[in-house]
Amino acid sequence: MPSLPPIRPEDVATAEKIRPDGAFDAPSDAHDPVRAGYLLRLGDDSLILGQRLSEWCGHAPSVEVDLSLANMALDLIGQATLLLGEAGDADSLAFKRDVLDFRNCWLVEQPNGDFARTMVRQLLFSTWQHMLYQRLTGSRDEALAGIAAKAVKEVAYHRELAAEWVIRLGDGTEESRERTLDGLGWCWRFVPELFEVDDEVEQAVAAGIAADPREFEAEYRAEIARVLGEAGLPVPNDQRPILGGRRGHHSEHLGHLLAIMQYLPRTYPDAKW
Amino acid sequence: MYTTELSKQPNVQSIEDPERLAAFEARVAADEFIEPKDWMPEAYRRTLTRQISQHAHSEIVGMLPEGNWITRAPSLRRKAILLAKVQDEAGHGLYLYCAAETLGTSREEMIEALHSGKAKYSTIFNYPTLTWADIPAIGWLVDGAAIMNQVPLQRTSYGPYARAMVRVCKEESFHQRQGYEAMTSLANGTPEQKRMAQDAFNRWWWPSLMMFGPPDENSPNTAQSLRWRIKRETNDELRQKFVDITVPQAEYLGLTVPDPDLKWNEAKGGYDFGAIDWDEFYAVVRGEGPVARERMTARREAWESNAWVREAAAAHEAKRRQRAAA
Numbered sequence: 001m002p003s004l005p006p007i008r009p010e011d012v013a014t015a016e017k018i019r020p021d022g023a024f025d026a027p028s029d030a031h032d033p034v035r036a037g038y039l040l041r042l043g044d045d046s047l048i049l050g051q052r053l054s055e056w057c058g059h060a061p062s063v064e065v066d067l068s069l070a071n072m073a074l075d076l077i078g079q080a081t082l083l084l085g086e087a088g089d090a091d092s093l094a095f096k097r098d099v100l101d102f103r104n105c106w107l108v109e110q111p112n113g114d115f116a117r118t119m120v121r122q123l124l125f126s127t128w129q130h131m132l133y134q135r136l137t138g139s140r141d142e143a144l145a146g147i148a149a150k151a152v153k154e155v156a157y158h159r160e161l162a163a164e165w166v167i168r169l170g171d172g173t174e175e176s177r178e179r180t181l182d183g184l185g186w187c188w189r190f191v192p193e194l195f196e197v198d199d200e201v202e203q204a205v206a207a208g209i210a211a212d213p214r215e216f217e218a219e220y221r222a223e224i225a226r227v228l229g230e231a232g233l234p235v236p237n238d239q240r241p242i243l244g245g246r247r248g249h250h251s252e253h254l255g256h257l258l259a260i261m262q263y264l265p266r267t268y269p270d271a272k273w
Numbered sequence: 274m275y276t277t278e279l280s281k282q283p284n285v286q287s288i289e290d291p292e293r294l295a296a297f298e299a300r301v302a303a304d305e306f307i308e309p310k311d312w313m314p315e316a317y318r319r320t321l322t323r324q325i326s327q328h329a330h331s332e333i334v335g336m337l338p339e340g341n342w343i344t345r346a347p348s349l350r351r352k353a354i355l356l357a358k359v360q361d362e363a364g365h366g367l368y369l370y371c372a373a374e375t376l377g378t379s380r381e382e383m384i385e386a387l388h389s390g391k392a393k394y395s396t397i398f399n400y401p402t403l404t405w406a407d408i409p410a411i412g413w414l415v416d417g418a419a420i421m422n423q424v425p426l427q428r429t430s431y432g433p434y435a436r437a438m439v440r441v442c443k444e445e446s447f448h449q450r451q452g453y454e455a456m457t458s459l460a461n462g463t464p465e466q467k468r469m470a471q472d473a474f475n476r477w478w479w480p481s482l483m484m485f486g487p488p489d490e491n492s493p494n495t496a497q498s499l500r501w502r503i504k505r506e507t508n509d510e511l512r513q514k515f516v517d518i519t520v521p522q523a524e525y526l527g528l529t530v531p532d533p534d535l536k537w538n539e540a541k542g543g544y545d546f547g548a549i550d551w552d553e554f555y556a557v558v559r560g561e562g563p564v565a566r567e568r569m570t571a572r573r574e575a576w577e578s579n580a581w582v583r584e585a586a587a588a589h590e591a592k593r594r595q596r597a598a599a
């Protein structure tokens with residue numbers, strides 16, 4: 001095959017301009033469903049948790065907390081935009097899929113509850129996400145490695161902030177301790193799903209795209225135990241894992257979250273915003 | 274600035290030492306900044322505390338109408354922009370509370386005054402955000418009016434307030450631009466989007482003009498505030514500027530200004546516009562705005578139902594100190 005001249009940036013710009021609305025946005029690795037599937041899991045985790053956190057806006061315990069919750073939500077929505085953008089058209093993926101096609105874990109879709117539950121959920125998720133993203137910075141997939149490198153700094157901060165709050169609340173008043181225990185009881189059921197490795201993850205790991213979460217499960221459990229210890233809270237007993245989010249089988253809560261989040265693009269399918 | 278200008282006339286000549294007062298007035302007239310440790314007349318302190326805390330409250334209450342749409346923003350980009358904007362507003366509230374605290378009132382006292390209804394906040398936030406188009410309309414009109422009010426305040430006489438305004442103004446211009454840009458998408462969009470845009474414009478236009486406060490002839494503090502450089506332009510001057518800048522922007526979008534009396538006046542080089550319904554304004558100031566009750570309930574609930582979080586943080590801090598001392 002004869003070699004072709006390089007594509008000039010101005011040609012790309014022109015092509016972009018004349019592309020009809022809604023034309024197929026070819027994912028960078030359209031042929032790679034393993035990659036796309038893995039990106040969806042990561043992107044959906046960030047999107048759904050960002051959506052949940054943004055529900056707090058204007059209703060937090062103090063202006064400072066409002067700021068930090070909004071800041072985390074913004075980081076997560078940013079991550080989702082990049083990750084879903086690698087898996088396909090980010091907005092269509094966010095706004096046009098129904099529950100069965102969402103790949104996030106159960107933990108992130110849990111309702112905020114009170115501030116204690118929100119912070120426990122954040123601790124359990126961000127600690128996991130941080131350990132995962134540290135490894136993903138070495139992904140063979142350059143785009144993913146780049147996203148992880150940017151996100152890992154944000155997530156380190158989320159993890160720290162959540163740990164500080166769990167410690168404050170656990171070691172605060174009798175009421176805050178009770179509430180934190182409740183939050184822990186609510187969220188603990190969903191921890192095993194974070195470490196579930198199914199065929200899809202196995203293939204993504206084999207391809208060098210994904211990290212195997214089992215590698216850092218012990219480290220994760222030790223870290224959570226350390227934070228809970230500092231908070232003066234017991235590590236809850238494990239129970240039968242609740243799984244299914246990665247295959248589209250979610251809690252009842254996700255459908256309501258999507259109904260709110262997706263209402264405009266679904267009501268006005270031809271509109272551009 | 275989001276003040277309602279409904280304050281009692283400060284009584285300057287009362288108890289102050291005339292020499293100190295004269296020196297103070299001379300410094301202000303020379304455009305020097307007054308700093309927290311400097312002597313200032315009580316009335317100056319009171320007027321400023323009221324104005325800055327009112328502004329802070331407005332930033333915080335103002336998070337609610339926009340927060341109402343974060344979870345329903347129609348694209349990831351719009352969601353991120355709106356989150357960033359509302360986060361900025363929380364930051365503005367924070368700098369302003371800090372600036373007001375330098376005058377000797379604690380944040381708790383100010384929040385208490387807001388929740389008891391003693392302190393006011395901008396009337397504009399007592400209107401509902403009904404459709405998505407209200408978000409662009411707020412950015413474009415409400416933040417636009419706020420900028421018009423705040424830019425001169427970067428040169429206000431009280432140092433901490435002026436410096437807070439410098440930071441605030443930088444972010445406000447992003448707020449207005451994102452609003453106008455989002456409005457452009459609607460105005461060039463589907464018939465449903467155009468309808469939303471026009472409807473939002475109709476609802477926000479007059480309340481935005483009211484944001485500049487009562488007409489000069491009914492604004493008892495204006496003269497004193499101008500003299501003290503707490504204000505740098507009158508309500509009517511700022512309002513006229515806003516109309517003159519905004520009308521062509523609306524025309525560019527193909528939106529109709531909901532004012533049959535609006536007319537270009539060649540002689541004055543500005544627009545003449547219809548009479549503002551001041552009864553409506555004063556009713557909203559009194560707390561009779563359509564969603565005033567919702568706004569205050571939301572603020573009180575956020576504060577009260579989360580009191581345990583603040584108590585826990587304080588209790589933990591005390592324990593930590595005790596352990597460190599032991």
Ligand SMILES: [Fe+2]
Nearest residue numbers: 274332365419
């Ligand atoms: Fe403001």
Ligand SMILES: [Fe+2]
Nearest residue numbers: 332361362365
């Ligand atoms: Fe602001």
Ligand SMILES: [Fe+2]
Nearest residue numbers: 362416445448
């Ligand atoms: Fe603003």
